[in-house]
Amino acid sequence: MTGMLDQALGPLAAALQVRGYRQQLLAANIANADTPNYKAVDLNFAKTLQAVEAGKSGTLPLQTNARRQLPGAAAGLGLAAAVEYQRGNPVGLDGNSVDMNREQAGFLQNSVQYQADLTFITGKIKTLLSAVTGVAV
Numbered sequence: 001m002t003g004m005l006d007q008a009l010g011p012l013a014a015a016l017q018v019r020g021y022r023q024q025l026l027a028a029n030i031a032n033a034d035t036p037n038y039k040a041v042d043l044n045f046a047k048t049l050q051a052v053e054a055g056k057s058g059t060l061p062l063q064t065n066a067r068r069q070l071p072g073a074a075a076g077l078g079l080a081a082a083v084e085y086q087r088g089n090p091v092g093l094d095g096n097s098v099d100m101n102r103e104q105a106g107f108l109q110n111s112v113q114y115q116a117d118l119t120f121i122t123g124k125i126k127t128l129l130s131a132v133t134g135v136a137v
Helices: 002-031 044-055 079-080 100-133
Strands: 039-042 081-084
Touching: 002 039, 002 044, 002 079, 002 100, 039 044, 044 079, 079 081
Parallel strands: none
Antiparallel strands: 039 081
């Protein structure tokens, strides 16, 4: 049963996760519009979504240089590994590269897409609930 739920809801849940993180990045850019030397960041949604769906968490391999060191896995960077500096923004005299028009447009577009993903996942859940109970929801 879990496999079927993961198959039905997994891609939409991953999209919500990536869109939510992107919203945080864009909000941080807007909040730091007047911060000297702040560089605007964003992520490539399609590339990041593929990585999340493939299960790549952005971990770095842990290397040891002595026999007595314990092997282990480094802490995962998660979505933070996909963050990149925005290119093409003009840099002001204070070193800040936030373009408020671009950030506000991206924030609004991402909000609409997040809401659309929520609508899709709600529809999926209603369809699955209807299939299980036999009652139209």
